[in-house]
Amino acid sequence: MTVILHHPKRETQIRGPKTVFTLLQELKLSREAYLVIRGEELMTEDEAIYDADVIEIRPVISGG
Amino acid sequence: MKCRICQSKAVIRIERHNTAFCGGCFSGHMHKQVERAVKENNMFTRSDAVLVAVSGGKDSLVLWDILLNLGYQATGLHVDLGIGEYSRLSREKAEKFAAAREAKLIIHDLRNELEAGIPEVAEKTDRPPCSACGLIKRYTFNRIAGQIGFSVLATGHNLDDEAARLLGNVLRWQHAYIKKQSPVLPALHEKLVKKVKPLCLLAEREVAAHAILHHIDYIVEECPNAKGAKLLVYKEVLNRLEEDSPGTKDHFYRSFLRQPTAAPEGPEAAPQACGRCGQLTSLPEKNPRTGERKPEGSLQEDPQSRHPPFPLLFPESKVPTPLCGYCRLIERM
Numbered sequence: 001m002t003v004i005l006h007h008p009k010r011e012t013q014i015r016g017p018k019t020v021f022t023l024l025q026e027l028k029l030s031r032e033a034y035l036v037i038r039g040e041e042l043m044t045e046d047e048a049i050y051d052a053d054v055i056e057i058r059p060v061i062s063g064g
Numbered sequence: 065m066k067c068r069i070c071q072s073k074a075v076i077r078i079e080r081h082n083t084a085f086c087g088g089c090f091s092g093h094m095h096k097q098v099e100r101a102v103k104e105n106n107m108f109t110r111s112d113a114v115l116v117a118v119s120g121g122k123d124s125l126v127l128w129d130i131l132l133n134l135g136y137q138a139t140g141l142h143v144d145l146g147i148g149e150y151s152r153l154s155r156e157k158a159e160k161f162a163a164a165r166e167a168k169l170i171i172h173d174l175r176n177e178l179e180a181g182i183p184e185v186a187e188k189t190d191r192p193p194c195s196a197c198g199l200i201k202r203y204t205f206n207r208i209a210g211q212i213g214f215s216v217l218a219t220g221h222n223l224d225d226e227a228a229r230l231l232g233n234v235l236r237w238q239h240a241y242i243k244k245q246s247p248v249l250p251a252l253h254e255k256l257v258k259k260v261k262p263l264c265l266l267a268e269r270e271v272a273a274h275a276i277l278h279h280i281d282y283i284v285e286e287c288p289n290a291k292g293a294k295l296l297v298y299k300e301v302l303n304r305l306e307e308d309s310p311g312t313k314d315h316f317y318r319s320f321l322r323q324p325t326a327a328p329e330g331p332e333a334a335p336q337a338c339g340r341c342g343q344l345t346s347l348p349e350k351n352p353r354t355g356e357r358k359p360e361g362s363l364q365e366d367p368q369s370r371h372p373p374f375p376l377l378f379p380e381s382k383v384p385t386p387l388c389g390y391c392r393l394i395e396r397m
Contacts, residue, residue: 006285031307033303042276046065058272058276059284060271061286063286
């Protein structure tokens, strides 16, 4: 899967399939501080992400 | 995961409420929470003209969006802080939202007033950028709101902002700041506008989710000056506690609101008008020994101190009137 991250904005490849919960845990990202988006859809923690997916992990903290 | 209300596919889980919502029901939840905060705290009514401080970030744009949806008379005020590309993008987002919603947006460009943006002000006054920025924004929002006849200023502070700020203030027992953390600060003087925080019951994650679900284009980048800010550390700590024990932030903040210390206090001394701009000078902190307040901005010597805070430049008979924090900052440039 292609994963888009922020601060700074970058892309990385991660092998799937895995759930949103597992992906955030593996990347050591807090579920409280990040949202996972596929296309224009928000994903819940139990949803699976596959190799062909492009997802964005967006930090909820932004601005000043 | 299913929506608790309609059983369709959920898009967000809110652990502290042990619930999940689909897009439509989540939107309903967000609007209900804002309406509740506004009504329960007597923030404003639909006949009040509300000025919303709009930065171009998710919180202020979501606040503006929800207030407009709920039928409130909400006008945006954006202060262009002149922080390079970050400010250019922030302003663009605010303008784009206003155009899409056909809402009125007032733009105030700091560089038109000071011939300098935040980076230059911070450098010339040798003050941390976040400190200069906070002071300038508070002053400018209040002054402009008063000048154009708004009685209420709404800001997009969310539950995470308030809980993190409370944690920082409690760790240092900064009583004066803790008293100012109420979601409503009444206008205690004709030169002060009422300040309200209608998003105070909504977590940062929920506000960001609303922006995404409603296709609100906001600035995702962090302000370049925010790196290393203490507030971000407090947010991180609270998020770790929240993951371990859902509801921690909510409980911490709501419990604070139930304390008598959370009620905003009236001024204990009459605030003075700034000798330069006419706005109010902030009330200086009390002397812990005497309980008296030292006139801020004046050049009089503190009788309790062996040394004056800085050399006396004027003879006592020509002591100038106090200056507000903003004017003192500008004088140092």
